[in-house]
Amino acid sequence: MEPREEIERQKNYSEKVKELTKNKELTYTILTMGCQLNENDSEKLCGMIEEMGYTKSENPKQADLCVFNTCCVRENAEAKLFGKLGELKRAKEERGTIIAIGGCMMQEKHITDKIKESYPYTDIIFGTHTLHKFPEDLYQVLKKHQKQEDVLDIDGKIYEGLPIKRESKYKASVTIMNGCNNFCSYCIVPYVRGRERSRSPKDILQEIRKLAEEGYKEITLLGQNVNSYLRVEREKGIPTSEAEGVNSFATLLKAINKIEGIERIRFVSPHPKDFTDDVIEAISEGEKIAKLVHLPLQSGSTKLLKRMNRNYTKEQYLKLVQKMKERIPGVTFSTDIIVGFAGETEEDFENTLDVVKQVGFEQVYMFIYSRRVGTPGDKMPDQVPEEIKHKRFNRLKELVEKQIAVRNQEYIGTVQTVFVEGKSKTNDELLTGRTDSNKVVVFEGDESLIGQMIPLTITSEHMWYLTGKQEK
Numbered sequence: 001m002e003p004r005e006e007i008e009r010q011k012n013y014s015e016k017v018k019e020l021t022k023n024k025e026l027t028y029t030i031l032t033m034g035c036q037l038n039e040n041d042s043e044k045l046c047g048m049i050e051e052m053g054y055t056k057s058e059n060p061k062q063a064d065l066c067v068f069n070t071c072c073v074r075e076n077a078e079a080k081l082f083g084k085l086g087e088l089k090r091a092k093e094e095r096g097t098i099i100a101i102g103g104c105m106m107q108e109k110h111i112t113d114k115i116k117e118s119y120p121y122t123d124i125i126f127g128t129h130t131l132h133k134f135p136e137d138l139y140q141v142l143k144k145h146q147k148q149e150d151v152l153d154i155d156g157k158i159y160e161g162l163p164i165k166r167e168s169k170y171k172a173s174v175t176i177m178n179g180c181n182n183f184c185s186y187c188i189v190p191y192v193r194g195r196e197r198s199r200s201p202k203d204i205l206q207e208i209r210k211l212a213e214e215g216y217k218e219i220t221l222l223g224q225n226v227n228s229y230l231r232v233e234r235e236k237g238i239p240t241s242e243a244e245g246v247n248s249f250a251t252l253l254k255a256i257n258k259i260e261g262i263e264r265i266r267f268v269s270p271h272p273k274d275f276t277d278d279v280i281e282a283i284s285e286g287e288k289i290a291k292l293v294h295l296p297l298q299s300g301s302t303k304l305l306k307r308m309n310r311n312y313t314k315e316q317y318l319k320l321v322q323k324m325k326e327r328i329p330g331v332t333f334s335t336d337i338i339v340g341f342a343g344e345t346e347e348d349f350e351n352t353l354d355v356v357k358q359v360g361f362e363q364v365y366m367f368i369y370s371r372r373v374g375t376p377g378d379k380m381p382d383q384v385p386e387e388i389k390h391k392r393f394n395r396l397k398e399l400v401e402k403q404i405a406v407r408n409q410e411y412i413g414t415v416q417t418v419f420v421e422g423k424s425k426t427n428d429e430l431l432t433g434r435t436d437s438n439k440v441v442v443f444e445g446d447e448s449l450i451g452q453m454i455p456l457t458i459t460s461e462h463m464w465y466l467t468g469k470q471e472k
């Protein structure tokens, strides 16, 4: 069935569920694990669920529907999910709570087997390619009391036009592509999210124009590998509805930069190997494109990068950073690093520390290597003992924190353009926003500033935030 017909079919199910839930004042909760792509999927799930008559609540034990949107990139999420499912058993027995689990972890058979065996009271299991079918799955449970297992192994199509309930009124995420073709040897994503496929330029630009009309100012473009946007389609000659001359990531950035109302554009994550000169040029010339580039390093050792199947060397990574520093005035970097991948020696790890020292990242997302069933990394013989992984992780953390403290100092006295996101979570009297380089700034100001881009002078620094003040 064509995606458009399928979405119509789901709208029908949505109407049917709405009939069933009418006047019942039903509530739902959703727990989202993992990356921003999953958060964006959850916004779509919330959109569908609210259209079916449910309202959001924060207490899973009191809710009528509990949804989990899972991640399987690292092991710790599994324990968390199983713990939460255990806690819901009573609610299920007493209130008949409907339990639905979806997302990346559900694409792994050993996990769905475990759920069916140990948590048989789960009602719906759905995967990454069947999210749009949630209304149908829920209908079958409500009406026919049948458990649903709705996981597809093949690559899903792209479904446009799902309802969406966004977390913020001012900043929005827009998924531009799904899947990944890189097969980094530590990573499970290509197995659970399938092959790369890009949304059409027309659909993306339409979505962003609508967001701009609704008052959204900041857009984050999402994909597992954003800078290979439309690459597969180009290589295979697959037609995409061409719009405004967009046929690559660089041209997409340029087109979005022209959209009136949008004031800041971010994107995650690009791959260093695909960082072409036209993208560098688009960032440098696009006045709305944030000059913070998230450039996942993973390891600073060429030997490990090869084992990780990353397709670049330490030197190539550093050269790319250097090139961007020369061509993009004011550029800053953030990164992802994995510590303790199979075969990592003290020397390899020191190369990682060396790159961190040389680049001076604004932010480093650090991960201890977690073996993932089904990936080549898991089968490599020379796994690093947990104790060494933890020791190295702490050494890296110490270096990163030292560097961040030094960089934070450099902000004091400068004027930064801050996008005001809302009230501070810890102090109602203060507002909070972010600089172009994604640093949190806390300051005193009037609520009417929320949703605006304003200049602030930075007055002090703390490890995870800066403070600022408005110039009179």
Ligand code: 5AD
Pocket (backbone or CB within 6 Å): 035, 073, 074, 186, 187, 188, 296, 298, 336, 337, 338, 367, 368, 369, 370, 371, 372
């Ligand atoms: N173990 C630890 N970290 C991982 N990542 C991906 N797979 C693993 C794994 N098996 C990290 C990478 C990636 C980020 C999203 O998660 O650094 O960039």
Ligand code: SF4
Pocket (backbone or CB within 6 Å): 180, 181, 182, 183, 184, 187, 188, 189, 190, 224, 225, 271
């Ligand atoms: Fe995983 Fe590598 Fe693809 Fe990123 S690029 S999702 S790390 S396989």
